[in-house]
Amino acid sequence: MRFGFFPGCSQEGSSREYQESLREVASRLGIELAEIPDWNCCGATAAHTLNHRLALALPARTLALAEQAGLDEVVVPCSACYNRLAGTRHELLHDEALRQQITDIIEMNWHGATRILNVLEWLNRVAGELPGHVSAPFGHRVACYYGCYLTRPKALAACRRIEDPIEMDELVRAVGAEPIRWAYKVECCGAGLSVSRTESVARLSERIVSDAVERGAEAIVVACPMCHTNLDLRRDAILAAAPPGGRSRLASIPVLYISQVIGLAMGVSPRPLGLHRHHVPVRLSAAPPSVAPVAPGEGEE
Amino acid sequence: MPRIGVFICHCGENIGATVDCAAVAQAAGRLPGVVHAVDYKYMCSDPGQSLIKEAIREKRLTGVVVGACSPRMHEPTFRRACAEAGLNPFLCEMANLREHCSWVHEKGEVTTQKAIDLVRMLVEKVKRNRPLTPIRVPITKRALVLGGGIAGIQAALDIANAGHKVVLVERDPSIGGHMAQLSETFPTLDCSQCILTPRMVEVAQHPNITLYTYSELESLDGFIGNFRATIRKKARSVDESLCTGCGACIQKCAQKKIPSEFNAGLGRRTAIYVPFPQAVPNKPVIDRARCTYYKSGRCKLCEKACPTKAIRFDQEDELVTIDVGAVVVATGYDVKPTSFFPEYGYGEYKDVITGLQFERLASASGPTLGEIRRPSDNEVPKKIVFIACAGSRDPAKGIHYCSKICCMYTAKHAMLYSHKVHDGQAYVFYMDIRAGGKMYEEFVRRAVEEDHVRYVRGRVSRIYQKDGKLIVKGVDTLLNSRPVEVEADLVVLATAMTAQPDAEELAQKLKVSYDGDKFLNEAHPKLRPVEMNTAGIFVAGACQAPKDIPETVAQASGAASKVAGMFSRDELSREPVVAVVNRQPPPVWSTCVGCFLCETACAYQAIEREEIRGRDGSLIRTIAKVNESVCQGCGTCVALCRSKSIDLQGYTNEQVYAELLAL
Numbered sequence: 001m002r003f004g005f006f007p008g009c010s011q012e013g014s015s016r017e018y019q020e021s022l023r024e025v026a027s028r029l030g031i032e033l034a035e036i037p038d039w040n041c042c043g044a045t046a047a048h049t050l051n052h053r054l055a056l057a058l059p060a061r062t063l064a065l066a067e068q069a070g071l072d073e074v075v076v077p078c079s080a081c082y083n084r085l086a087g088t089r090h091e092l093l094h095d096e097a098l099r100q101q102i103t104d105i106i107e108m109n110w111h112g113a114t115r116i117l118n119v120l121e122w123l124n125r126v127a128g129e130l131p132g133h134v135s136a137p138f139g140h141r142v143a144c145y146y147g148c149y150l151t152r153p154k155a156l157a158a159c160r161r162i163e164d165p166i167e168m169d170e171l172v173r174a175v176g177a178e179p180i181r182w183a184y185k186v187e188c189c190g191a192g193l194s195v196s197r198t199e200s201v202a203r204l205s206e207r208i209v210s211d212a213v214e215r216g217a218e219a220i221v222v223a224c225p226m227c228h229t230n231l232d233l234r235r236d237a238i239l240a241a242a243p244p245g246g247r248s249r250l251a252s253i254p255v256l257y258i259s260q261v262i263g264l265a266m267g268v269s270p271r272p273l274g275l276h277r278h279h280v281p282v283r284l285s286a287a288p289p290s291v292a293p294v295a296p297g298e299g300e301e
Numbered sequence: 302m303p304r305i306g307v308f309i310c311h312c313g314e315n316i317g318a319t320v321d322c323a324a325v326a327q328a329a330g331r332l333p334g335v336v337h338a339v340d341y342k343y344m345c346s347d348p349g350q351s352l353i354k355e356a357i358r359e360k361r362l363t364g365v366v367v368g369a370c371s372p373r374m375h376e377p378t379f380r381r382a383c384a385e386a387g388l389n390p391f392l393c394e395m396a397n398l399r400e401h402c403s404w405v406h407e408k409g410e411v412t413t414q415k416a417i418d419l420v421r422m423l424v425e426k427v428k429r430n431r432p433l434t435p436i437r438v439p440i441t442k443r444a445l446v447l448g449g450g451i452a453g454i455q456a457a458l459d460i461a462n463a464g465h466k467v468v469l470v471e472r473d474p475s476i477g478g479h480m481a482q483l484s485e486t487f488p489t490l491d492c493s494q495c496i497l498t499p500r501m502v503e504v505a506q507h508p509n510i511t512l513y514t515y516s517e518l519e520s521l522d523g524f525i526g527n528f529r530a531t532i533r534k535k536a537r538s539v540d541e542s543l544c545t546g547c548g549a550c551i552q553k554c555a556q557k558k559i560p561s562e563f564n565a566g567l568g569r570r571t572a573i574y575v576p577f578p579q580a581v582p583n584k585p586v587i588d589r590a591r592c593t594y595y596k597s598g599r600c601k602l603c604e605k606a607c608p609t610k611a612i613r614f615d616q617e618d619e620l621v622t623i624d625v626g627a628v629v630v631a632t633g634y635d636v637k638p639t640s641f642f643p644e645y646g647y648g649e650y651k652d653v654i655t656g657l658q659f660e661r662l663a664s665a666s667g668p669t670l671g672e673i674r675r676p677s678d679n680e681v682p683k684k685i686v687f688i689a690c691a692g693s694r695d696p697a698k699g700i701h702y703c704s705k706i707c708c709m710y711t712a713k714h715a716m717l718y719s720h721k722v723h724d725g726q727a728y729v730f731y732m733d734i735r736a737g738g739k740m741y742e743e744f745v746r747r748a749v750e751e752d753h754v755r756y757v758r759g760r761v762s763r764i765y766q767k768d769g770k771l772i773v774k775g776v777d778t779l780l781n782s783r784p785v786e787v788e789a790d791l792v793v794l795a796t797a798m799t800a801q802p803d804a805e806e807l808a809q810k811l812k813v814s815y816d817g818d819k820f821l822n823e824a825h826p827k828l829r830p831v832e833m834n835t836a837g838i839f840v841a842g843a844c845q846a847p848k849d850i851p852e853t854v855a856q857a858s859g860a861a862s863k864v865a866g867m868f869s870r871d872e873l874s875r876e877p878v879v880a881v882v883n884r885q886p887p888p889v890w891s892t893c894v895g896c897f898l899c900e901t902a903c904a905y906q907a908i909e910r911e912e913i914r915g916r917d918g919s920l921i922r923t924i925a926k927v928n929e930s931v932c933q934g935c936g937t938c939v940a941l942c943r944s945k946s947i948d949l950q951g952y953t954n955e956q957v958y959a960e961l962l963a964l
Binding site: 154161162163164182183187 | 642643644647697698763765767
């Protein structure tokens with residue numbers, strides 16, 4: 001199987017371990033991830049707060065390149081990139097005049113053939129292959145954290161239940177982990193304020209990490225580089241924002257990408273999955289053998 | 302020679318702004334056979350109708366074409382005007398220039414040209430129209446009312462008090478509906494049961510009302526004035542004529558932990574049960590799915606306990622056929638369950654309940670005898686949060702419409718809570734307060750000002766459990782616009798009001814139309830609010846749209862008065878749009894060859910056999926004959942007739958071909 005791949009900026013920099021682990025998992029499953037040739041910035045937050053047409057034209061060029069390269073489906077690991085690419089596709093497919101305007105700007109044709117997948121959609125597509133590859137079930141209690149852009153807006157409908165998504169829960173269950181029920185699955189981590197107003201991010205993310213810890217999670221699982229940055233890299237700020245006395249128990253819970261969890265369950269060693277790049281060290285005790293892997297969908301409440 | 306008059310209506314701006322009506326009239330005036338053509342602002346108005354009447358008299362018109370709105374809207378108006386001027390009403394036709402032209406096209410020459418084409422078609426048709434006379438049909442002066450909630454009760458009583466027979470059908474074991482479940486009613490806080498139960502008794506005792514509870518409509522055939530309803534009386538497993546309602550069977554029943562529907566799941570009932578003590582009739586039914594005897598073949602405790610030997614384990618459903626002249630549909634509503642809301646805990650938190658469940662908590666006849674105690678541990682909640690618009694006005698996750706009654710009952714709930722728990726605090730999260738109605742706004746203000754209910758304008762994004770509390774995360778969008786969290790003991794969701802789960806099935810049984818939300822459609826949203834598009838079927842209450850008790854009662858009385866008005870006549874006249882088998886002078890008699898393919902095709906059993914006999918009584922031929930009081934004018938037999946011997950009056954093949962060839 002062959003899928004297109006759009007790394008975006010984060011996969012080459014701050015969250016390169018996400019790309020490393022994704023590629024590791026893909027190759028084990030015999031899947032080729034083909035990078036879109038000459039891709040460009042998705043525009044992210046900056047473009048769409050300033051200029052609507054620019055915000056559409058940037059992703060539109062990448063979409064057009066993917067189409068030219070004959071890629072039917074493109075996997076986009078970053079939630080912000082996913083939102084921009086899938087959102088642009090949706091908007092242009094529903095407004096013929098706008099599509100004309102944007103294709104004039106990028107001076108390329110685009111017909112809307114390429115579909116955009118986030119990592120959860122992609123992994124669920126290939127989930128049938130997973131059980132055969134699981135050699136070391138990830139027998140830990142985990143808090144699956146979705147954040148904002150994986151479930152919203154509804155028009156993109158990437159997750160079936162926008163207020164209580166279960167796609168990631170199904171995946172971790174398929175590799176032997178036990179997803180907990182918790183309250184902060186889709187709450188805001190503070191996102192891009194990470195740079196400009198770190199203290200806001202610390203305040204918001206502290207509650208996410210606290211709830212996960214209080215409800216007995218041993219690790220938090222994410223599918224978005226921004227979420228990872230805020231929950232992992234900003235952990236010192238989170239601890240500073242926590243009420244005194246409660247800090248130590250928040251310090252040690254690691255934050256893993258979904259692809260890292262799957263990779264570990266496949267028996268990949270930590271280094272190729274980039275676990276050493278995390279700020280909060282990933283030290284999980286040996287998996288208790290009691291949790292057996294379950295095929296996706298079976299454990300749904 | 303035909304002398305046709307053409308009358309083009311502007312319909313105010315509706316047609317006039319898009320179609321050049323004067324040009325249409327001019328063009329129509331040049332059509333062969335047209336001797337008079339004018340346009341006017343409102344042809345349906347009195348001066349407009351006078352234009353038609355005068356022209357008929359002065360120009361000796363033999364046919365009239367009115368280019369205006371849909372015939373559904375005003376065909377009766379214009380046909381009546383023609384009749385008043387001495388022209389047979391069936392020589393008047395309407396060209397639909399509004400729905401079929403101006404409303405669906407942009408202004409322009411092409412649009413005007415289309416309007417001219419539509420008029421030309423009808424001119425060609427009307428030249429071939431024949432005078433027809435309406436068919437007279439008798440009326441069965443008995444009404445069928447479906448649903449025994451307050452809407453059905455009111456409609457049944459009003460029709461019965463007007464002197465007509467009523468059959469009231471309710472599918473639950475008792476009448477009373479949702480209103481019987483309510484505690485107090487806004488805006489007067491009078492007790493719901495106190496005002497309802499006397500009406501329920503009146504229904505049971507009224508000499509003109511036949512009550513079928515635990516029964517459902519199986520099918521409805523026929524047409525206005527002459528329906529035939531089949532009612533399924535579900536087996537109660539109890540002989541009603543012997544049962545005295547003593548309740549001995551209920552006390553002995555082995556199954557005691559079945560969630561009570563009447564208490565919205567908060568109380569328990571037995572397998573043989575009466576839904577509530579004030580039930581009408583006060584006779585139990587056996588819930589066969591839950592009964593030990595029906596499940597295991599052993600038990601019969603109720604039979605042993607019954608002093609009158611009224612238990613009938615082998616009773617079967619009974620089908621009853623009744624002829625009725627009119628039907629009132631009053632089948633009510635449902636509410637979304639808490640399990641509909643993932644963000645509010647998927648129905649997994651015991652202390653997140655619906656408004657209907659709160660009614661039972663607050664009701665003196667409820668599981669807590671009117672004390673507000675939360676379901677999980679029976680404690681009195683000290684902090685209670687009411688969430689308005691739970692699912693309503695939410696196209697993304699719920700339903701798009703406003704459930705209409707929630708603002709008011711939420712204010713009432715918060716008020717009742719404050720009256721019963723003096724040291725408690727009530728919060729209401731709301732989007733807007735919609736309190737239109739007599740004394741409604743004043744009622745809400747009273748909750749805020751006198752009962753100190755804290756109204757927070759904002760949505761609740763999530764509820765989760767923490768340390769025995771329900772954390773309600775929301776936002777206050779007024780003043781400093783900040784996220785707020787309330788640690789609540791009990792949360793009440795004003796969940797959206799929806800149509801009954803089987804509303805669509807019922808509508809199809811009745812052959813009436815319904816909207817995308819499965820609410821039944823009235824015939825006109827403003828001017829025909831209680832009639833439906835199928836003649837003789839009327840609608841009342843929340844099966845049509847969310848509404849409160851006063852509105853429901855008003856609509857029910859309206860429907861009843863329509864039925865009484867219909868029953869004040871002895872016969873109805875029907876449009877003569879029926880199929881007719883041709884007859885010819887001897888020796889042909891008719892071109893019908895007697896194949897009776899039409900009989901197979903007819904969905905209404907309207908085809909009969911007619912024997913043509915000679916003077917000596919010998920049988921010459923057997924041909925088809927249409928029973929005009931049964932025929933619905935669908936035309937299926939016309940299409941199927943191999944010898945082209947059947948035609949539809951008013952829509953003959955000749956007329957329809959003429960219309961098409963004019964294009």
